[in-house]
Amino acid sequence: MLKLEKGHYTIGGIPVEDLCAKYDTPLYVYDTGTMESQYNLLKNSFVGTNIKIKFACKALNNINVMRFFKNIGSGLDTVSIQEVWTGIKAGFDPKDIIYTPNCVSMEEIDLAVKEGVQINIDNLSILEQFGNKYGSTVPVCLRINPHIMAGGNSNISVGHIDSKFGISIYQMRHVERVIKSEKIHVNGLHMHTGSDILDVDVFMRAADILFETTEHFPELEFIDFGSGFKVPYKSDDYYTDIKEVGEKLSKKFGEFCKSYGRELELWFEPGKFLVSQSGTFFAKVNVIKQTTATVFIGIDSGMNHLIRPMFYNSYHHITNISNPNGTQRIYTVVGYICETDTFGWDRKLAEVREGDVIAFHNAGAYGFTMASNYNSRFRPAEVMIHKGKDYLIRQRENMDDLLRNQIEIPELT
Numbered sequence: 001m002l003k004l005e006k007g008h009y010t011i012g013g014i015p016v017e018d019l020c021a022k023y024d025t026p027l028y029v030y031d032t033g034t035m036e037s038q039y040n041l042l043k044n045s046f047v048g049t050n051i052k053i054k055f056a057c058k059a060l061n062n063i064n065v066m067r068f069f070k071n072i073g074s075g076l077d078t079v080s081i082q083e084v085w086t087g088i089k090a091g092f093d094p095k096d097i098i099y100t101p102n103c104v105s106m107e108e109i110d111l112a113v114k115e116g117v118q119i120n121i122d123n124l125s126i127l128e129q130f131g132n133k134y135g136s137t138v139p140v141c142l143r144i145n146p147h148i149m150a151g152g153n154s155n156i157s158v159g160h161i162d163s164k165f166g167i168s169i170y171q172m173r174h175v176e177r178v179i180k181s182e183k184i185h186v187n188g189l190h191m192h193t194g195s196d197i198l199d200v201d202v203f204m205r206a207a208d209i210l211f212e213t214t215e216h217f218p219e220l221e222f223i224d225f226g227s228g229f230k231v232p233y234k235s236d237d238y239y240t241d242i243k244e245v246g247e248k249l250s251k252k253f254g255e256f257c258k259s260y261g262r263e264l265e266l267w268f269e270p271g272k273f274l275v276s277q278s279g280t281f282f283a284k285v286n287v288i289k290q291t292t293a294t295v296f297i298g299i300d301s302g303m304n305h306l307i308r309p310m311f312y313n314s315y316h317h318i319t320n321i322s323n324p325n326g327t328q329r330i331y332t333v334v335g336y337i338c339e340t341d342t343f344g345w346d347r348k349l350a351e352v353r354e355g356d357v358i359a360f361h362n363a364g365a366y367g368f369t370m371a372s373n374y375n376s377r378f379r380p381a382e383v384m385i386h387k388g389k390d391y392l393i394r395q396r397e398n399m400d401d402l403l404r405n406q407i408e409i410p411e412l413t
């Protein structure tokens with residue numbers, strides 16, 4: 001996390017001006033200290049439960065980040081076979097990887113079975129095919145849709161009635177038929193109601209629905225409550241009170257395990273909560289452009305590197321790190337893409353000069369992983385701050401990377 005220390009901005013104790021000079025901009029910087037404190041905060045909020053955390057690597061998939069989470073005891077949540085393969089390469093025990101795909105082919109699920117990861121199935125058609133093929137030999141988890149509304153943005157809200165995710169709680173009778181006839185071994189139940197849980201009681205209601213559903217499944221070993229913890233993006237932002245979720249759910253889960261007759265594991269699979277605040281994105285100011293209506297700051301980046309503001313209308317706090325004591329002024333921060341890519345309107349920044357470096361806070365989750373080469377731009381470099389040292393963990397792309405998979409037709413050359 002970005003801190004102001006003795007007139008200089010630092011991350012993990014290292015001056016960020018030095019980092020930007022050494023690695024150039026645009027640049028993603030992550031610090032493992034913040035990842036670890038978020039991991040511990042979540043883990044320690046659940047007292048007296050057998051809690052297992054699976055880092056959702058679609059939020060930040062650099063192999064070093066995945067390894068870091070493995071080393072502090074985390075499992076991995078994956079949504080594609082490619083994430084499974086990367087996780088195994090990172091050193092995760094396949095048993096600690098859960099694979100929760102959506103609308104993938106049976107062939108891809110076969111590949112995941114071959115790797116020995118925990119399979120999570122989210123529709124009846126695949127469940128039936130899976131049972132046909134594997135019977136009781138491969139245990140499965142079922143993704144249940146409790147139809148509880150959560151999530152701030154409609155793109156990331158996945159639990160509602162029109163959602164494509166999960167098997168509806170109203171289809172349990174059908175699920176039971178398939179499971180009985182194919183002798184499927186269901187070892188887990190899962191829900192993921194979407195990002196941005198704000199109302200803890202709504203979340204508890206979804207948990208209750210999941211507990212009721214367990215009556216159909218006598219062989220459970222774990223319940224996975226997904227994720228969706230909201231982190232603060234602004235100083236006055238609402239965010240999930242993790243302590244409150246921990247207290248309430250631990251109690252409820254304990255009571256549930258008693259009535260179920262067995263001590264189950266309680267799983268979570270957060271992405272944003274674990275890595276969002278650990279990441280900062282740096283870009284340089286190319287142009288300051290005064291129009292009749294506003295003052296634009298044009299930077300050496302755009303929606304190709306950080307798309308959340310344009311795609312989800314999300315807020316990222318912006319700081320001018322080059323002029324900590326400058327007078328506060330109002331700016332509109334925009335990218336260099338030939339399309340409207342606005343990072344923020346009417347932002348108060350310490351006076352900005354061309355050549356200054358500005359920082360986007362909370363850029364660890366869904367920043368680099370959603371970056372593209374739009375406008376034939378290189379994707380940025382990534383740096384990790386670990387135990388007071390900085391490491392380049394992904395080099396900036398170059399022309400070879402852009403052209404790597406293109407095949408030139410001789411007649412055209």
Ligand SMILES: *Cc1c(COP(=O)(O)O)cnc(C)c1O
Nearest residue numbers: 056100195227228269270271272
């Ligand atoms: C995206 C996703 C997550 C992580 O969500 P966050 O909001 O980043 O915590 C967890 N589980 C599943 C199945 C997901 O698709």
